[in-house]
Amino acid sequence: MTPAYSPGLEGVIAGETSVSSVDESLRYRGYAIEDLAEHCSYEEVAYLLLYGELPNAKRLADFTARVNAARRLTQPLRDLLKSLPKWTHPLDALRSSVSVLSHFDQDVSDNSTDANLRKAERLIAQLPVAIADYFRYCKGLQPVAASQELNNAANFLYMIRGEKPTPEDTKAFDVSLILYADHEFNASTFTARTIVSTQSDLHSGVVGAIGALKGPLHGGANEKVVGVLDEIGSPANAEKWVMDALARKERIMGFGHRVCKKGDVRAGICKKYASQAAARAGTTHYEVTADIVERLMAEQKKMFPNVDWPAGRLYHALGLEIPIYTPIFAAARVAGWSAHVIEQMENNRLIRPRGLYKGPADRVVPPIAERA
Ligand SMILES: CC(=O)SCCNC(=O)CCNC(=O)[C@H](O)C(C)(C)COP(=O)(O)OP(=O)(O)OC[C@H]1O[C@@H](n2cnc3c(N)ncnc32)[C@H](O)[C@@H]1OP(=O)(O)O
Ligand SMILES: O=C([O-])CC(=O)C(=O)O
Numbered sequence: 001m002t003p004a005y006s007p008g009l010e011g012v013i014a015g016e017t018s019v020s021s022v023d024e025s026l027r028y029r030g031y032a033i034e035d036l037a038e039h040c041s042y043e044e045v046a047y048l049l050l051y052g053e054l055p056n057a058k059r060l061a062d063f064t065a066r067v068n069a070a071r072r073l074t075q076p077l078r079d080l081l082k083s084l085p086k087w088t089h090p091l092d093a094l095r096s097s098v099s100v101l102s103h104f105d106q107d108v109s110d111n112s113t114d115a116n117l118r119k120a121e122r123l124i125a126q127l128p129v130a131i132a133d134y135f136r137y138c139k140g141l142q143p144v145a146a147s148q149e150l151n152n153a154a155n156f157l158y159m160i161r162g163e164k165p166t167p168e169d170t171k172a173f174d175v176s177l178i179l180y181a182d183h184e185f186n187a188s189t190f191t192a193r194t195i196v197s198t199q200s201d202l203h204s205g206v207v208g209a210i211g212a213l214k215g216p217l218h219g220g221a222n223e224k225v226v227g228v229l230d231e232i233g234s235p236a237n238a239e240k241w242v243m244d245a246l247a248r249k250e251r252i253m254g255f256g257h258r259v260c261k262k263g264d265v266r267a268g269i270c271k272k273y274a275s276q277a278a279a280r281a282g283t284t285h286y287e288v289t290a291d292i293v294e295r296l297m298a299e300q301k302k303m304f305p306n307v308d309w310p311a312g313r314l315y316h317a318l319g320l321e322i323p324i325y326t327p328i329f330a331a332a333r334v335a336g337w338s339a340h341v342i343e344q345m346e347n348n349r350l351i352r353p354r355g356l357y358k359g360p361a362d363r364v365v366p367p368i369a370e371r372a
Helices: 033-039 042-051 057-069 075-083 090-103 113-138 152-161 167-180 187-196 202-213 219-223 225-232 235-247 265-281 284-301 308-317 322-346
Strands: 020-022 026-028
Touching (some): 026 042, 033 042, 042 152, 042 167, 090 113, 152 322, 187 322, 202 322, 225 284
16 A cells, blocks of 8 residues: 655654644643743753753752853864854854764764763753854954853853843743744754664754754744844834735745644743833834734734744844844754654664655666767
């Protein structure tokens, strides 16, 4: 019997997982995302994804100490980041960074769970530093040394801005990292799982996952959101802009989802923080316009925002520059990618689906003189 074909693998169950579940709700290892976003830090959530349980105070302190101690880059990577052409997109620089970091990680080829956990913790520490250092090199600024005291969210904002963030900005950013930390078998996670299913290694899986995240149909969408709102210009122009875009059959970035057809629970959580941050930053006109776009998309297309729609606005309100939005997504998602890599390796079967051949019928190679 020919197996069923589903374009884009839509609806296909491609593996088993205990890391997260996505249906009407999103749960990481059984905990609802609303609960995690309200009561936990990114560190606690990263620990949960990697180790399967929420940490107690002692385990959290030990985990945080290990991650904080790893917040530095090897000098050859700093030299590379300094010398990259300034047009290199920060996500491409991040992808190269993980590749370079692999050469200096002595656990690189050790695929045991213990080694993978050590590598994952280091990547959780190193990715934000690579993003911040590259950002500052591009601006002609000195990198800011990582703080050992600040949590992951506050330290990143500090390393980008050069000033310690307020508790409100830190909480908003921290929640966005929690929301981005995992999402079942999305394209980048599936890429990472496919890569390591060949018995490759965690760094290779993460490099591939960053490449998959880049596209605007996936993580790249969060860098398009402010552009959409700027193009619309003002709330008064929103209705005409949306109707024209839909008439041209354009995709509005930040809307729609392969799985969450009735809406993405993360969007509602993030929207609250985006609105509060916009009020602090004096950019509420973006929120007003965004609400009109949301209403029209629901009315016209029965389509709802995904997490990228408010996340793009939140990062803008936090004063972050657009080209680091997808890198931030990657820095958060590295916890989920790593958890999936570990899960894949612990119960591995090579991922190798079939293609449905649609090319020419069987034929024979003609002599070169007879070819058109
Ligand atoms: C964190 C994340 O990665 S979430 C996803 C981030 N990506 C985006 O926001 C990009 C915009 N959204 C999209 O392109 C899509 O909704 C995807 C890729 C996320 C999901 O796509 P799919 O499940 O493959 O849906 P598909 O591409 O088949 O679209 C179905 C229909 O809805 C339309 N559609 C889908 N998304 C949108 C959108 N954002 N705006 C307008 N129309 C849309 C398609 O044009 C298509 O219309 P048609 O049937 O008339 O041809
Ligand atoms: O699940 C998906 O297909 C995309 C997504 O929302 C994510 O990766 O966060």
